Amino acid sequence: MKIQIANLGRINYDEALELQEKIMALRQEGKIEDTLLLLEHPPVITIGRRGNESNILLSSEEIKDNGIGIYEVSRGGDVTYHGPGQMVGYPIMDLNNFGKDIKEFVWKVEEVFIRLLDREYGIKAERDEKKYTGVWVGDSKITAIGIAVKRWVTMHGFAFNVNTDLEHFKWIVPCGITDKGVTSVQNILGHAEDFDKMCNVVAKTFCEVFGLEAVYLSKEELLRTISNFK
Numbered sequence: 001m002k003i004q005i006a007n008l009g010r011i012n013y014d015e016a017l018e019l020q021e022k023i024m025a026l027r028q029e030g031k032i033e034d035t036l037l038l039l040e041h042p043p044v045i046t047i048g049r050r051g052n053e054s055n056i057l058l059s060s061e062e063i064k065d066n067g068i069g070i071y072e073v074s075r076g077g078d079v080t081y082h083g084p085g086q087m088v089g090y091p092i093m094d095l096n097n098f099g100k101d102i103k104e105f106v107w108k109v110e111e112v113f114i115r116l117l118d119r120e121y122g123i124k125a126e127r128d129e130k131k132y133t134g135v136w137v138g139d140s141k142i143t144a145i146g147i148a149v150k151r152w153v154t155m156h157g158f159a160f161n162v163n164t165d166l167e168h169f170k171w172i173v174p175c176g177i178t179d180k181g182v183t184s185v186q187n188i189l190g191h192a193e194d195f196d197k198m199c200n201v202v203a204k205t206f207c208e209v210f211g212l213e214a215v216y217l218s219k220e221e222l223l224r225t226i227s228n229f230k
Contacts, residue, residue, distance in 0.1 A: 001034070001097060003212040005203045006222040007196070008039040013069055013082065016041070016090065020155045022226055023092045027153045031229050033215070034097075035222075036206060037090040038199050041082040044069040045172060048077035048146050055079040055173040068171070075156035077133075077146035079172045085163030085186070087198060089206075095152045098210075102149055108209050109158055110135050113143045116205045123188055132180075140183035141174065160202065161185065163192045 008016070016039060026032040045056060045068060055078055056063075056070070063070065082088055091109070098105060110127050113135040117123040125135050125142060135143035144159045161184035169182045186192050207214045217225070 001212050002215050003034040003036055003093070003207065003210070004032075004215050004217050004222070004225075005036045005038065005207075006217045006219055007199050007203075008037055008219050008222075010040040010042065010084065013041050013044045013046070013071055016088075017071070017073070019226075020090050020092060024150065024153050024155045026226065026229055027092055027094055028151045030094075032225065034091070034093040034212070036203065037092070038202065039088050039090075040084055040086065040195070041088060042069070043067065043083040043168060044071065044081070046070075046075070046080050046082065047072045048075045048080070050076065051078045053079075056171070057173065058171050062171075073156065074148040075146035076148070077144070079174070080144055080146065080159060081168055081172055081174065082159055083164060083168050085161075085165060085184070085192075085195070087160040087162050087195070087202060088157070089160070089202065090157045091154055091206075093154050095149065095154060100152055102147075105154065106133055106145055106147065109145055110143070111209050112202065112205050113158075113160060115209065116201060117142070117185075119205075120201060121185065121189065123185070136180075137183050137188065139179075140181040142183050142185070142188075144174070161187075162195060162198050 023035050114125045117125045125137050133145045134141050147156050163186045164184045
């Protein structure tokens with residue numbers, strides 16, 4: 001099976017959300033292949049279905065002064081931060097082709113980063129099998145995962161801290177978890193990583209874990225593909 005992969009660069013959250021929704025509708029109708037969007041967002045806070053606004057620690061004035069967008073979204077989970085240096089991935093995939101198994105889908109997304117971090121950087125990352133989703137290095141989360149599934153097609157996805165400014169996580173209680181921290185590849189290694197190179201590594205490892213063949217599209221090619229179905 002094939003998956004379209006598009007590196008969208010830095011893109012506003014509302015634009016990416018609209019794009020996801022269009023692709024999801026086309027995927028539900030079988031008009032488009034599975035698609036993985038890789039991108040960065042300007043600083044933004046999202047609140048999932050189980051989210052609590054009290055987990056946003058900034059005042060309304062601080063939110064306005066920092067130009068932070070806030071969105072209530074349909075994914076699972078609580079409050080999450082996205083921002084520059086964080087790789088966000090939105091897999092829009094038909095789970096009819098993956099056993100209609102949401103837990104297995106999340107397990108495989110976690111496996112992408114566990115495998116990647118070990119192989120590329122010698123970083124031992126793992127799941128918290130008992131309580132929390134995501135990928136952890138010790139007691140610090142390096143990849144957050146929150147998805148929505150509609151008519152067995154996924155949207156939303158993962159947020160992988162590559163060169164993320166970890167100070168920004170002080171704006172929130174990440175995922176509503178008070179007893180664990182947050183980390184990044186840059187924080188662990190002591191230097192920033194090439195973001196575009198990391199996009200390629202994530203795409204390659206994602207396809208490996210899911211047993212998919214990548215078809216790479218530019219943003220323009222992806223938008224043209226979508227526009228063909230208007």
